[in-house]
Amino acid sequence: MPFSFKHRPQEAVTTQTPTPFSPAPSTHPAPRRDVYLDFAAATPMAPEAVAAMLPYLSERFQNPSAPYAAARAVGADLEDARARLAHVLGARPANVTLTAGATEANNLAIAAVSGQVLVAATEHQSVLEAAAARDHATIPVGPDGRVDPADVARAIGPATELVSVSLANGEVGAIQPIRKIAAVVAAERARRLAGREGRPILLHTDASQAAGYCSVNVSSLGADLVTVSAAKVYGPKQVGLLYAADGVRLRPLVRGGGQEGGVRSGTQNVAGVMAFACALELAERLRPRECRRLATLRDALQARLVREFPWCVVAGPRKAANRLPGLLHVSFPGLEARRLVILLEREGVSVGTGSACAASKMRVSHVLSAMGVPERVAAGSLRITLGRPTTEGDVDYAADAICRVVRAEAARMGLGEVRDA
Template sequence: MIFLDAAATTPVRREVLDAMWPYLSGEFGNPSSHHSLGESAAAALADARASVAAALGCRPGEVVFTSGGTEADNLAVKGIALARQAADPCLDRVLVSAVEHPAVEESARYLAKYHGFTVDVVAVDRDGLVSPEAFAAALRPGTAVASIMYANNEVGTVQPVAELAALARDRGIPLHTDAVQAAGWLPLDVRGLGVDALSISGHKLGAPKGCGALYVRSRTPLEPLVHGGGQERGRRSGTSNVAGAVGLATALSLVQTRQPEEAGRVTALRDAFIRAILSSVPGAELTGHPVHRLPSVASFCFPGTSGESVLLELERQGVVCSSGSACAAGSDEPSPVLTAMGVPAAVAQTAVRFSFDASVTREDLDAAARAAAAAVAGVRSLGTR
């Protein structure tokens, strides 16, 4: 099997499992307990927090461990908006892009439905890019928080986050970025990016599902969504997932250490794969920005096919990939990301996304390109019978 759905999830790295194992076995203490087992767990949690902070270029106290990227996005968007509105009722707007992950989009819609916020949506261009001009125009008085993803999970387009954050900062508006797909491929230094909050998820990096983190800049108001024992400095209650935090920290450290070298190598492989698909599949259309895109994502529409039929044929040939966001798997609706980019609904339903981790090889992608050409040709021939 050639696994090309790394944007959905990645296998757990052996180094991560080894780092986690003590806290799944002998060192099982609750870090809130004041005895030796608890103190050992608390020390491991503190070390994990410091490691994540070092990878993000922030202070350990600015890291909140969560159950994953979805919770981190929810905490950022809802938590900042609600805290700022409590301090100033005139702050009743939320700004998101038209291509956000559902974790951000639905958080904004929740605020509108239950807390009276107005959701402003900034459009993207044909490549899925938010222009600084459009973003600046959408930053209205009363905006409590803005959220623009760092890199898109379906088409791989990378947003000019640092430039957008500067525009928001000039207006006194906190900017959150969903960096779940960017982690491991793009720089995550939050000072360089200029963001006030940033979300990551462990299972995109070689850690298990169920662990993530949110960076929140010091003094950024944040209303907790989960109440209870006051863990995470009162920002996210619940018994700490020590093993998950250790796993996340280990995975993030590994990918960040190897990031420049691996990103360059995989970018070259991705570009060769894109050329192979475009030259061997008649009518194939690359989606996302041709240059400003993740090294790990190559996404296409294949007009005249069904994306799901192409996926089934690819899997029959040993290539596993997807039609877009794993969160929308099984939906018959065209991708909202692609339609926001101006792709006609009928064409959007022919989408296929190939996404790789750092273990991908040229042989993998050469074989996948041949399989894709055969799969599309086969689906089209069936459609003409």
């Protein structure tokens, strides 16, 4: 059955401490239902975004660069959508370059400089791979997945021109101290200017996983380059943007007709951009309420699993303000995550094991490795991410299913009652 926002009752939002779920699943499990809990990998399009998109797939199909009236009208709509996206960012439309998703935007950001690039060890592969093709160095993270701004200051060298740290990690939910990192970069920039050094230094943050849960206002972030993806805010896939501050010169990766100010050639995906603008505006409008609601559901699920399995390991920051509200990364040492995912799918529950890109290649999470998580623990990791359609009933059903599957697997592996994480 297609995923739908319709007929999914939303429970009342509360800021009180969540009440734990029932202590154990019933001997008569609830009727099977389909519960999707992998919103960090992909979000379904919001109905409003679909509606905004449809006219540009049919009667308003014209190329926005063409000279006649109908095409000029489509071009005007495209620029209006760009202005709406810029408004959410607190930026000017001229500073927003439309891209085919976050991966392209990240590559475009890395290509903006010619000197050394510093990247956090837990960055998305699109940042790590782009940086690996040039002079680069890695910034370590702590056991909670967060970057210490002091480590950024120590890592900056004479050749450093770009620091790239995501606003929030999509695997363990760690929200990075971007404002403090921006202050470090600004201090180095001021030092270079005072010393009449000509080498620039910029800060890039990939805000793809954070948008809709954290402010992406570029002034408050203090970043020179910001990536946002439509696919993570209930918009279409393969649509994104890169904000670049005044004075930052982007270098084109795709050459051709000169669209996007010559930075990103190719006919713009007008339908996708219209949906993106609608989706990002909606995500920002719902952000306060959704953050409270999802944190309540996530905390209740975490409390249930920790109570049922005291030996499980929850990764990421302990402080709520430092973790994405709808994300729970939990490991069951001694068990195999891929098998847990398959068994949960049979129960109707879809969860991830980490970054969807890494999971598809069946490799150990570089994020957990960077955090110092032992391989035995990392191998049994599930990433559970809640989203706008998620209800308390969904979480309750998923909790029962996870408990059944983990108990069965622990028994099959002969782990017994004593487990050492």
